[in-house]
Amino acid sequence: QVQLVESGGGLVQPGGSLRLSCAASGSGFDLWRMGWYRQAPGQQRDLVAQITKNGNANYGNSVQGRFTISRERDKITVYLQMNRLKPDDTAVYYCYCRPSILGVRDFWGQGTQVTVSS
Numbered sequence: 001q002v003q004l005v006e007s008g009g010g011l012v013q014p015g016g017s018l019r020l021s022c023a024a025s026g027s028g029f030d031l032w033r034m035g036w037y038r039q040a041p042g043q044q045r046d047l048v049a050q051i052t053k054n055g056n057a058n059y060g061n062s063v064q065g066r067f068t069i070s071r072e073r074d075k076i077t078v079y080l081q082m083n084r085l086k087p088d089d090t091a092v093y094y095c096y097c098r099p100s101i102l103g104v105r106d107f108w109g110q111g112t113q114v115t116v117s118s
Contacts, residue, residue: 002026002107004095009112016116017083022095022109024076032100034071034078038091038114048093049080053100062088085116 008020024031035050049069051057057069068081078095095109 002029002031002097002099004097004107004109006093006095006109006112009093009114011115011117012085013118014086014116016085017081018085018114020080020082020093020095020112020114022078022080024097024107029104030100031076031097033098034076034096035069036078036080036093036095038089038093039111040091043091045094051078082114085114087116089116090114 003025004022006020006022008018010018012018020036031053033050033052036048037045038048039045047060048063049057049059049067051069051071053075059067066084070079082089091114092111093114094111096106098106
């Protein structure tokens with residue numbers, strides 16, 4: 001099993017910034033893709049950003065140009081730099097990873113709360 005632990009969430013004012021981190025642990029899997037989804041109360045879980053092992057990244061439309069995803073050189077840690085935060089960014093942010101081996105399920109972290117409010 002792969003264990004993912006997120007950190008860095010909290011309360012921030014509109015226009016502010018936060019940096020989330022997610023560290024994977026466990027052995028036996030090469031992690032092809034890691035990323036972030038978010039879910040607000042009563043809403044579906046939507047893609048925020050994801051990045052492959054080779055560095056290809058993509059973003060959800062609502063965060064394009066404001067958020068930046070990066071991956072540590074060890075390839076098992078990802079970060080999400082969140083700038084110009086808006087109240088609509090308020091959600092629980094979940095880290096996930098997808099192993100390179102076909103047929104193995106995705107793994108998810110427990111989530112970290114991000115609240116954007118004045």
